[in-house]
Amino acid sequence: xxxxxxxxxxxxxxxxxxxxxxxxxxxxxxxVSPATVSRVxxxxxxxxxxxxxxxxxxxxxxxxxxxxxxxxxxxxxxxxVGVVVPDLSNPYFAEVLKGVTNAAQHADFRxxxxxxxxxxxxxxxxxxxxxxxxxxxVLCSPRMSQWxxxxxxxxxxxxxxxxxxxxxxxIPAVAxxxxxxxxxxxxxxxxxxxxxxxYLRGPSRAWSERARQRALRTAGGPDLEIVQIxxxxxxxxxxxxxxxxxxxxxxxxxxxxxxxxxxxxxxFDELGVAVPEEISLTGFDDIALSRLVSPRLxxxxxxxxxxxxxxxxxxxxSGADGRTGSTVEVMPELVVRxxxxxxxxxxxxxxxxxxxx
Amino acid sequence: xxxxxxxxxxxxxxxxxxxxxxxxxxxxxxxVSPATVSRVxxxxxxxxxxxxxxxxxxxxxxxxxxxxxxxxxxxxxxxxVGVVVPDLSNPYFAEVLKGVTNAAQHADFRxxxxxxxxxxxxxxxxxxxxxxxxxxxVLCSPRMSQWxxxxxxxxxxxxxxxxxxxxxxxIPAVAxxxxxxxxxxxxxxxxxxxxxxxYLRGPSRAWSERARQRALRTAGGPDLEIVQIxxxxxxxxxxxxxxxxxxxxxxxxxxxxxxxxxxxxxxFDELGVAVPEEISLTGFDDIALSRLVSPRLxxxxxxxxxxxxxxxxxxxxSGADGRTGSTVEVMPELVVRxxxxxxxxxxxxxxxxxxxx
DNA sequence: CTGTTAGCGCGTTCAT
DNA sequence: ATGAACGCGCTAACAG
Numbered sequence: 001x002x003x004x005x006x007x008x009x010x011x012x013x014x015x016x017x018x019x020x021x022x023x024x025x026x027x028x029x030x031x032v033s034p035a036t037v038s039r040v041x042x043x044x045x046x047x048x049x050x051x052x053x054x055x056x057x058x059x060x061x062x063x064x065x066x067x068x069x070x071x072x073x074x075x076x077x078x079x080x081v082g083v084v085v086p087d088l089s090n091p092y093f094a095e096v097l098k099g100v101t102n103a104a105q106h107a108d109f110r111x112x113x114x115x116x117x118x119x120x121x122x123x124x125x126x127x128x129x130x131x132x133x134x135x136x137x138v139l140c141s142p143r144m145s146q147w148x149x150x151x152x153x154x155x156x157x158x159x160x161x162x163x164x165x166x167x168x169x170x171i172p173a174v175a176x177x178x179x180x181x182x183x184x185x186x187x188x189x190x191x192x193x194x195x196x197x198x199y200l201r202g203p204s205r206a207w208s209e210r211a212r213q214r215a216l217r218t219a220g221g222p223d224l225e226i227v228q229i230x231x232x233x234x235x236x237x238x239x240x241x242x243x244x245x246x247x248x249x250x251x252x253x254x255x256x257x258x259x260x261x262x263x264x265x266x267x268f269d270e271l272g273v274a275v276p277e278e279i280s281l282t283g284f285d286d287i288a289l290s291r292l293v294s295p296r297l298x299x300x301x302x303x304x305x306x307x308x309x310x311x312x313x314x315x316x317x318s319g320a321d322g323r324t325g326s327t328v329e330v331m332p333e334l335v336v337r338x339x340x341x342x343x344x345x346x347x348x349x350x351x352x353x354x355x356x357x
Numbered sequence: 358x359x360x361x362x363x364x365x366x367x368x369x370x371x372x373x374x375x376x377x378x379x380x381x382x383x384x385x386x387x388x389v390s391p392a393t394v395s396r397v398x399x400x401x402x403x404x405x406x407x408x409x410x411x412x413x414x415x416x417x418x419x420x421x422x423x424x425x426x427x428x429x430x431x432x433x434x435x436x437x438v439g440v441v442v443p444d445l446s447n448p449y450f451a452e453v454l455k456g457v458t459n460a461a462q463h464a465d466f467r468x469x470x471x472x473x474x475x476x477x478x479x480x481x482x483x484x485x486x487x488x489x490x491x492x493x494x495v496l497c498s499p500r501m502s503q504w505x506x507x508x509x510x511x512x513x514x515x516x517x518x519x520x521x522x523x524x525x526x527x528i529p530a531v532a533x534x535x536x537x538x539x540x541x542x543x544x545x546x547x548x549x550x551x552x553x554x555x556y557l558r559g560p561s562r563a564w565s566e567r568a569r570q571r572a573l574r575t576a577g578g579p580d581l582e583i584v585q586i587x588x589x590x591x592x593x594x595x596x597x598x599x600x601x602x603x604x605x606x607x608x609x610x611x612x613x614x615x616x617x618x619x620x621x622x623x624x625f626d627e628l629g630v631a632v633p634e635e636i637s638l639t640g641f642d643d644i645a646l647s648r649l650v651s652p653r654l655x656x657x658x659x660x661x662x663x664x665x666x667x668x669x670x671x672x673x674x675s676g677a678d679g680r681t682g683s684t685v686e687v688m689p690e691l692v693v694r695x696x697x698x699x700x701x702x703x704x705x706x707x708x709x710x711x712x713x714x
Numbered sequence: 715c716t717g718t719t720a721g722c723g724c725g726t727t728c729a730t
Numbered sequence: 731a732t733g734a735a736c737g738c739g740c741t742a743a744c745a746g
């Protein structure tokens with residue numbers, strides 16, 4: 001079907017690209033009015049068989065496809081969704097984006113993407129700019145202030161957040177239950193016998209980090225001391241922070257995320273510190289590569305593509321009326337793998353030796 | 358500046374989102390004609406100071422932003438670029454996308470993204486569909502046939518390929534010199550003393566795989582036997598193929614990519630096969646996580662974001678006239694890390710034992 | 715320097 | 731069932 005049109009064009013020459021055919025060209029070609037062409041293509045009104053055939057033939061011959069800008073102008077809608085992420089290099093966000101994109105593609109929507117480079121200041125502008133071209137925005141793990149977010153929500157047609165719930169403003173959101181996730185990790189560590197764990201902090205501006213902190217305040221206590229260590233959200237951050245964690249005298253390290261944990265794990269390996277024999281390590285998110293490292297990472301599973309799909313669903317739902325505030329909570333699940341074990345007295349002793357090299 | 362506008366709107370109520378202001382609203386508000394507003398905003402013609410101030414004030418007050426669909430309709434251009442990738446979960450493509458997006462953002466362009474799920478059949482449709490909304494397409498590692506690609510290039514306004522050069526059709530492309538990369542890996546392995554290496558093949562439809570095959574034909578010979586093993590492009594493919602590679606009796610495994618190699622590495626670890634003592638392993642691309650596994654992966658570096666940036670540059674360059682055919686070749690560089698070593702006689706013996714468990 | 719007019723490509727009314 | 735005419739929001743012509 002499409003072959004005819006495209007091949008016909010390809011034959012016209014080397015670089016001569018004909019201007020795109022308009023609906024008028026098709027109408028002329030088919031010997032009907034533009035309105036009839038439109039009716040055939042949208043199916044809005046019935047059209048007799050004979051003219052319909054002529055129109056379809058003309059469409060195929062010319063390779064005609066309606067101009068989305070014109071359609072959008074008329075409809076006042078773009079059939080596009082914008083996705084704003086802090087960092088596409090982070091597999092977590094890449095997966096969420098994939099989830100949104102696939103769902104959107106399925107619904108015949110385009111996906112626009114913007115990368116803010118982990119800069120909180122760039123989020124508002126990116127979202128605002130994308131919103132001009134889209135019917136709404138999916139904002140992933142925004143680092144901006146609550147005030148800014150509320151403000152943004154009123155400036156963007158439809159805004160959905162991923163991993164950020166806001167009490168006051170009624171912004172639809174899908175978020176992992178970080179408290180539950182952190183709690184289950186803490187429980188696991190405590191049951192193994194750990195009494196002092198180092199926590200590698202994520203970006204302080206991230207809502208998910210604050211949620212983790214809430215959980216840590218609950219979980220921490222006399223039988224589980226939490227040592228806070230500033231870190232970040234990338235694997236290099238984890239790599240850097242690993243030494244500090246080691247020096248803290250903790251028997252286990254809880255990382256902000258898998259991505260961070262992988263960095264720490266690499267550093268432990270460089271230092272010759274055995275995981276989990278000398279120190280236990282946990283992640284968060286269960287990214288694909290956590291199953292591929294050695295030892296495999298104990299973490300908490302989150303279906304990141306599903307997060308994207310649900311965000312899309314929220315985006316769609318929020319379209320009909322001004323309904324807002326629907327919040328989806330995704331429950332993560334602890335997966336115990338090889339990176340955690342009971343603490344050994346030997347751990348701290350051997351570590352001294354190791355540091356010598 | 359923007360605060361005024363957005364705050365003013367936010368105060369109007371809970372869910373009541375006023376329809377976006379048009380240029381006419383602004384004109385009325387400022388007591389001028391729409392043309393004057395346009396002139397102020399685009400700077401196309403000079404405007405007196407006093408009306409200009411009124412216009413700017415009105416714009417801020419109403420939170421007006423021009424409708425891109427209308428502008429696009431008029432200009433016949435979208436200021437958007439479409440990126441089609443086989444799989445966003447693959448860090449390689451996520452990085453390329455990031456490169457394109459950042460460059461595009463810088464030039465005030467939007468990025469549309471489509472994920473084809475590694476299905477060659479979906480590529481054409483995705484590209485065609487995106488091209489309706491964009492000024493052109495960046496096609497990453499297309500798996501489609503050469504014929505299809507040529508055909509597509511004539512149906513899309515501007516097409517740039519990443520990691521796919523095509524002799525016949527003059528499609529701008531930026532591609533890694535896979536032959537050189539594979540050759541340097543082979544040389545490295547041979548110098549270490551390996552005589553029989555298993556190659557974990559990528560998708561047979563991928564151009565980069567065929568390029569690797571060309572290099573292997575040159576590199577292979579009496580002093581370096583290449584055992585071909587069907588595999589794929591994901592880490593789970595590598596995980597699966599690792600057993601076959603082991604059974605081949607090779608002393609080294611050369612994976613299609615880092616992503617694949619990481620899967621194989623995980624499998625070796627599960628089997629208790631020591632890398633590089635019992636078997637050497639190489640990747641391709643140098644993704645971030647290859648530095649984080651143990652042992653760190655010997656591979657070939659490719660700046661993936663740079664690939665995206667260069668693709669963007671080609672996209673821009675191909676805009677002016679019908680200039681085509683410009684092809685950029687990126688030279689990868691061997692990085693020897695911990696996953697390769699000289700083969701040991703012990704390797705094959707110990708491996709027998711390991712298989713028992 | 716400014717306002718008025720026309721038209722980008724399309725879908726949808728209103729007539730026929 | 732079909733065609734003619736209008737207008738979506740904007741800017742480039744053309745007047746004044």
